[in-house]
Amino acid sequence: MHADKRSREFYILAIFFGLFVLFLYGPLTTIFILSFQGPSGGLTFPMNGVSVHWFANLFEQQAVGDFGGSFRRSMILGLMTTTITVIVSLLAGLAFRRKFKGSTFLFYLAISSLVVPSILISLGIGLFFQVLGIRPAWWSSGLGAHLTWTLPFGVLIMFAVFNRFSPAYEEAARDLGATPWQTFRFVVLPMIAPSLIGVGLFGFTLSYDEFARTLMTAGTFNTLPLEIYGMTTNVTTPVLYALGTVTTVFSFLIILLALTAIIIVGRRRARIG
Amino acid sequence: MKTKAMAAIAAEETVLGTETGIAPGKTKRRRAHRVSALASYIQATPLAVILGLFLLLPILTIGMVSFWDYDSVRIYPDFVTFNYTETLGSWVTWKTYLNTLKFTAIVWFLTMVIGFWVAYFLAFHIRSATMQMILFLVCTVPFLTSNIIRMISWVPFLGRNGLINSSLIELGIVPKPLEFLLFSEFAVVLAMVHLYTLFMVTPIFNTLMRIDRSLIEAARDAGASGFQVLTNVIIPLAKPGIAIGSIFVVTLVMGDFITARFMSGGQSASVGLMMANQISLLQYPAAAANAVILLIVVLLIVAAILRVVDIRKEL
Structure with missing residues (x-):
C-alpha cells in the first residue's frame, strides 16, 4: 500500500528535484564549457573551436587587471577569517553552554548580524573608520566586515553542536582524574572536530566569495570578487568565463578538501572509539 | 528596558x-x-x-x-533632519521601496514553494541517510561558490543570442530574439531565486527531519489523506523552518543591490541600489538616512514573521 502511494508522488517530486539541480548547475556548466571557447569565439554559443586561449589570457596582467594580486589578497583574507571564525565560534560555543549575564543579548546580537543587510554593514564600517580617521584596508575593516558574516554561522553551528553534546563524557573524564584542559583536549575537541572543520569551510568560502560587505571596506586594493565585478563592466570576452571556471573549481577543491578531512577524522574516531 | x-x-x-x-x-x-x-x-x-x-x-x-550635513567633497558633524525629510518626501523613494517590496514578495513566494518541495523530497522520499546527505550536499555546494560568477553564468542562457533565444528561433516559436530575458526584472527575479533558494531548503529540511514519523503514521491511521497529512501535520510542524528561511530571503532581497544592478542592466530600482548610488556620489549622510529607514523596515518585517511563528524552539 505504501509503495503504491510512493510511486506517483515520488516520481513527480524526483523530476522536480532533478529540474532544481539542473537549474542550480546548468548555468555553471555552460560557462565551464564556454571558457574553452576558441580564440575567435564570443560570449555565447556556438563554440568556435576548442582552446585554453582564455585561460592563458587570464594570467596576462593587462587583459584582466590585477587577477594575481586580488586572488592572493582573497586567499590571505579567507585564511585569516577562517582562523578567527573557528577559534571565536568555538570559544563562544563553550561560553553559551552555561547561562551568563548578557548571554541572551550576545546571542541576539550574533543573529542580528545575519539579518542586517550587507550593504548596511559595509556602509557602517566604512563610515565608522572614516569618523575615526583610520584608512580602511582589506586586512582591517574588510576582515571585520567578513567576520560579521561568518561568525553568526559559526556560532549557530557550535550552538547546535553543544546543544546535542552529552556532558556525560566530560564527567567520566573528570571522574578518571583528567584536568579541565585534558578533558577539553582529549575528550571534547576530538568529538567536535568534524563540526569545527565545517565551521572553517563556511568561514573560508563565505569570505572568499563575499562581495557586498567588502565593497566599502576593502580600501585601496580589491579582493577577487570586487575585481571580478569590475571586470563585468568592461570585459566582453570569454576570459570572464575562464575566470569564473578557475574560481569555481577552486571553491570546489576547498569543499572537497574539507569533506575529505571530515570523513578521515570521522573514520579515525570510529576506529578508536 | x-x-x-x-x-x-x-x-x-x-x-x-x-x-x-x-x-x-x-x-x-x-x-x-x-x-x-x-x-x-x-x-x-x-x-x-x-x-x-x-x-x-x-x-x-x-x-x-544620518543627521550630519554634507557637500560634494566631505561630510560635516551637525544635527540636521533634511536627510530624512528629503528621503521620505520624495516619491522616488516610495516607488523604490514599493518596487523592492514587490521583488521581495515574488522571490519569497518562489523560494518558499521550491524550497519546501525540495526539502520535502529529501526528508520524506529519500530513504537512506547516505543518499540524503549526498543529495543535500549537491544542493549546498553552489551556495559556497561566488554569487557574481553565478549571476554571470546566466548571460549565455538569457542573452540576445543566448541558448534560450537561439533555440526558440530555431524551433520557430518566436520570429526574433526576446528582449526581456536578460537585463530585465524577470532576470533579476530569476537570479535571486537561483541564489537564495538554498536559504529556504536548509532550515525547512532541518525541521522536516525532526518531525516524529509516528505522527504521520497516526494521522494516516486516523484516516487522513496524503493531502490532509501535508496540510494538517507536516506544514504546521515545518513552520519554524519556513520562518527562518523567510527571514533569510527577505533580508537578502531587501538589502540587495548587486543582483538588481547586474541582472537589470541598471533599468530596475531597488533600495540597495539607491543607497549604492548615493555612496558612489559620496552623499554618505543621505545614504545613512536611507540605511536607517531600510533597517527599520527590515526589522519590522522580521518582527512580523516572529509574531506569526515561534522559532525559539529551533535555536
Missing part, C-alpha cells in the same frame, strides 16, 4: 544556580561555579568585542551620520 529585564532574569537564574549548587553545603562547589562563570565571560569576550566593533558601533555610526 527589555535588555535590562533580560539581564535581571539572567542574574536571577545565576543566583538560583549558585544556590542549588551549594545545597550539600560545600563552599568548594560555590567557588567552582564562580570560576566557571568567569570562564564563560572570558570565552564570550572575543565574540562580543568583534560584534561590538564591526556591527554595533558601525550601525550607531550610521545613525549618527
Whole structure:
C-alpha cells in the first residue's frame, strides 16, 4: 500500500528535484564549457573551436587587471577569517553552554548580524573608520566586515553542536582524574572536530566569495570578487568565463578538501572509539 | 528596558544556580561555579568585542551620520533632519521601496514553494541517510561558490543570442530574439531565486527531519489523506523552518543591490541600489538616512514573521 502511494508522488517530486539541480548547475556548466571557447569565439554559443586561449589570457596582467594580486589578497583574507571564525565560534560555543549575564543579548546580537543587510554593514564600517580617521584596508575593516558574516554561522553551528553534546563524557573524564584542559583536549575537541572543520569551510568560502560587505571596506586594493565585478563592466570576452571556471573549481577543491578531512577524522574516531 | 529585564532574569537564574549548587553545603562547589562563570565571560569576550566593533558601533555610526550635513567633497558633524525629510518626501523613494517590496514578495513566494518541495523530497522520499546527505550536499555546494560568477553564468542562457533565444528561433516559436530575458526584472527575479533558494531548503529540511514519523503514521491511521497529512501535520510542524528561511530571503532581497544592478542592466530600482548610488556620489549622510529607514523596515518585517511563528524552539 505504501509503495503504491510512493510511486506517483515520488516520481513527480524526483523530476522536480532533478529540474532544481539542473537549474542550480546548468548555468555553471555552460560557462565551464564556454571558457574553452576558441580564440575567435564570443560570449555565447556556438563554440568556435576548442582552446585554453582564455585561460592563458587570464594570467596576462593587462587583459584582466590585477587577477594575481586580488586572488592572493582573497586567499590571505579567507585564511585569516577562517582562523578567527573557528577559534571565536568555538570559544563562544563553550561560553553559551552555561547561562551568563548578557548571554541572551550576545546571542541576539550574533543573529542580528545575519539579518542586517550587507550593504548596511559595509556602509557602517566604512563610515565608522572614516569618523575615526583610520584608512580602511582589506586586512582591517574588510576582515571585520567578513567576520560579521561568518561568525553568526559559526556560532549557530557550535550552538547546535553543544546543544546535542552529552556532558556525560566530560564527567567520566573528570571522574578518571583528567584536568579541565585534558578533558577539553582529549575528550571534547576530538568529538567536535568534524563540526569545527565545517565551521572553517563556511568561514573560508563565505569570505572568499563575499562581495557586498567588502565593497566599502576593502580600501585601496580589491579582493577577487570586487575585481571580478569590475571586470563585468568592461570585459566582453570569454576570459570572464575562464575566470569564473578557475574560481569555481577552486571553491570546489576547498569543499572537497574539507569533506575529505571530515570523513578521515570521522573514520579515525570510529576506529578508536 | 527589555535588555535590562533580560539581564535581571539572567542574574536571577545565576543566583538560583549558585544556590542549588551549594545545597550539600560545600563552599568548594560555590567557588567552582564562580570560576566557571568567569570562564564563560572570558570565552564570550572575543565574540562580543568583534560584534561590538564591526556591527554595533558601525550601525550607531550610521545613525549618527544620518543627521550630519554634507557637500560634494566631505561630510560635516551637525544635527540636521533634511536627510530624512528629503528621503521620505520624495516619491522616488516610495516607488523604490514599493518596487523592492514587490521583488521581495515574488522571490519569497518562489523560494518558499521550491524550497519546501525540495526539502520535502529529501526528508520524506529519500530513504537512506547516505543518499540524503549526498543529495543535500549537491544542493549546498553552489551556495559556497561566488554569487557574481553565478549571476554571470546566466548571460549565455538569457542573452540576445543566448541558448534560450537561439533555440526558440530555431524551433520557430518566436520570429526574433526576446528582449526581456536578460537585463530585465524577470532576470533579476530569476537570479535571486537561483541564489537564495538554498536559504529556504536548509532550515525547512532541518525541521522536516525532526518531525516524529509516528505522527504521520497516526494521522494516516486516523484516516487522513496524503493531502490532509501535508496540510494538517507536516506544514504546521515545518513552520519554524519556513520562518527562518523567510527571514533569510527577505533580508537578502531587501538589502540587495548587486543582483538588481547586474541582472537589470541598471533599468530596475531597488533600495540597495539607491543607497549604492548615493555612496558612489559620496552623499554618505543621505545614504545613512536611507540605511536607517531600510533597517527599520527590515526589522519590522522580521518582527512580523516572529509574531506569526515561534522559532525559539529551533535555536
